[in-house]
Amino acid sequence: MKFVVSSSELLYHLQAVSRVVSSKSTIPILENFLFELEEGKLTITASDLESTMVTSMNLDNTEGEGAIAIPAKILLETLKKFPEQPITLDIALDTRAISIVTDKGKFSVVGLNGDEFPEIPQIDEDKASRLQLPASLVLEGINKTLFATADDELRPVMNGILIEMSPENMTFVASDSHKLVRYQRTDANTEFSSSFILPKKPASFLKNVLVKEDGDINIEFDDKNAFFQMENHKLACRLVEGNYPSYNAVIPQDNPNKIIINRQDVVNTLGRVSLFSNQASNLVKLSIDGEDLMVSAQDIDFSISAYEKLSCQYDGEPIEIGFKSAFLAEILDNISSEEVVMELADPARAGIFLPLEKNGPEDELMLLMPMMINA
Incomplete structure (x- = not known):
């Protein structure tokens, strides 16, 4: 030929x-x-x-x-x-x-x-589900969650993105047990309720291809495989088998301490202050009192420390909480709003991060587990 x-x-x-x-x-x-x-x-x-x-x-x-x-x-x-x-x-x-x-x-x-060459697996028609979505929506769902997936050989279900469909909305979820992201779209729904876990590797393939796609993407899946059909590309992948943990159960519901921070200011400060944190723990401490947010870190072994003060909006009782700096920066980097609401209950419970302004049909929530602050 x-x-x-x-x-x-x-x-x-x-x-x-x-x-x-x-x-x-x-x-x-x-x-x-x-x-x-x-x-x-x-x-x-x-x-x-x-x-x-x-x-x-x-x-x-x-x-x-x-x-x-x-x-x-x-x-x-x-x-x-x-x-x-x-x-x-x-x-x-x-x-x-x-x-x-x-x-x-x-x-x-x-x-x-x-x-x-190996043949592409075929869909099981008896177990097949089908839907059509804008490529931009699927891309946004992957972009928001891919960074939070795990690399855990013992719990393979955590190594992918949970995609849930229902008549009310579509939800993308990822977690590595330290951080969790839940991204919902109310403008995407299905007549049926179903879900599958998209592995990290094919999710990253999709991310690279969808950037250049403008139209819709056809998705069909059964209990073992998923197929994504675009205008000039098709991806077939084996799904992660197993049941995803009940992620809603780990999201704290009663968080009386709400702090409004400037996302980019905190990210910039973290970049400087975290250089002085302990290399093993990467711990930074957030101390919130009135309109002051102090970000501090120290490494006792090398006798180095740093702190910076930022302004914030807060009218609750003073509170201190520790986070792994790299994880906190990742969370803030992936929130779309410039002003971020941080919801805290106490130093031992997970912090919730939300955009101050909702973007239409989007609902995004990010969670980060705290670290113990050494006395």
């Missing part, structure tokens, strides 16, 4: 799926892209068995049809070095010899039998 394609357009499509390719796979075929040409349409597939990404492009100048696996690394690196130009891929399916021909040269490589 033979086809002509723009070098930059081919590179764009390959880069979209290349993140799935594992360089350390024990199965050689998975270090390749699967190229399939049929009726002038080129379909490119990459897989690591857990996740499969598919992209397609329509071509004007083609001869023949067929499938072949082409080594991913050398093809990608070669295309990155090309200026924008038409290139011809001439593939002898019997010998699996591949020639990449340009106006000035020819590059030869040997592929593998395309029939050896």
Whole structure:
């Protein structure tokens, strides 16, 4: 088979799926892209068995049809070095010899039998659920929660994003047991109630692809797999099996101490003060009294310490609470409002972080567990 394609357009499509390719796979075929040409349409597939990404492009100048696996690394690196130009891929399916021909040269490589490439799993129609959502909504849900997922081999359900659907709203949840994010959208709902846990790796694949998508995304899933169909890309992934913990049970409901802070001011202060914290604990202390918020840290072993005062809005009793600086900065970095409401009950209970101004149908809540402050 033979086809002509723009070098930059081919590179764009390959880069979209290349993140799935594992360089350390024990199965050689998975270090390749699967190229399939049929009726002038080129379909490119990459897989690591857990996740499969598919992209397609329509071509004007083609001869023949067929499938072949082409080594991913050398093809990608070669295309990155090309200026924008038409290139011809001439593939002898019997010998699996591949020639990449340009106006000035020819590059030869040997592929593998395309029939050896793993097939995409099929949806179980008896257990299937389907919905259609704006790509921007799914992207926002992933952006808000991905940073809070865990890396816990003992509790794999924490290593993904819980996506819940109901007639009232759609909810994205992630937690690593230190921090928790719950992001709800009232403008996305379904006639049915269901949920699945999207693993972290395919969630990051989706995040990179959805940035360039404008339309809707079709989602279908059963108890084992989920499929995300976009205009030119498709992602199939194996879901995390198991039941997600009851996240609402860990969110404190009665938090009498409400402090309004400027998000960016606190993030900047944390960046400076946390340099003086103990490297093992990364503990910073927040002391709130009236309109003063003092952020402090110290490392007794090295006799260093720092504090900065910021203004805030608070009319409760003075309170002190400790947090891991890196986690607190992450929480504040991912809240959309410039003014943030911090709700506290006491130094031993989780702090709740909410945007001061709600953004239409969005409802976001972030929780951070405190750390003990050494006397």
